Amino acid sequence: MNTLNIAITTPALLFPAISLLLLAYTNRFLTTGQLIRGLSANARDGKVPKASKQIRSLKKRVSLIKQMQIYGVVSLILCTISMFFLFLELNFLGEVLFGLSLISMTLSLFIALVEISISVNAINYELEGIKKFSRSHKKDEKNQNDENHEEDEDKININKENKSS
Numbered sequence: 001m002n003t004l005n006i007a008i009t010t011p012a013l014l015f016p017a018i019s020l021l022l023l024a025y026t027n028r029f030l031t032t033g034q035l036i037r038g039l040s041a042n043a044r045d046g047k048v049p050k051a052s053k054q055i056r057s058l059k060k061r062v063s064l065i066k067q068m069q070i071y072g073v074v075s076l077i078l079c080t081i082s083m084f085f086l087f088l089e090l091n092f093l094g095e096v097l098f099g100l101s102l103i104s105m106t107l108s109l110f111i112a113l114v115e116i117s118i119s120v121n122a123i124n125y126e127l128e129g130i131k132k133f134s135r136s137h138k139k140d141e142k143n144q145n146d147e148n149h150e151e152d153e154d155k156i157n158i159n160k161e162n163k164s165s
Helices: 014-044 052-087 091-164
Strands: none
Touching (some): 014 052, 014 091
């Protein structure tokens, strides 16, 4: 039976990838936190009429980001311990822990896909809201212009009547 022998440098290859992932996850967390703070401030000012869908989405995203970060950190810890066991020449334990590290990193990435999907759906929902607002805004402007035009015509007609009399 062929055995897998990995060098201590193999798990070390994951360090930059895991570190960048954790940085990206932290940025997603901070951005989501800013959105929540902004929504909270608007809610206190009474500027958020229908936010329940946004709140559910943001809660779900925060939960997923937390899971992404946990699995990412677990992956880094397992990778480090794997390197330690490989250093001690306990190859079997080092290889098993490295495999678990890869699984943890993969779980983190799958959760990231779900979170990205929710984020994109939320953005699309916001875009639909902007689209609706833009239509109603344009309609309101058109109605206002029509009313102003009617008022102007009434003034002209009154002036004509006054001149005729």
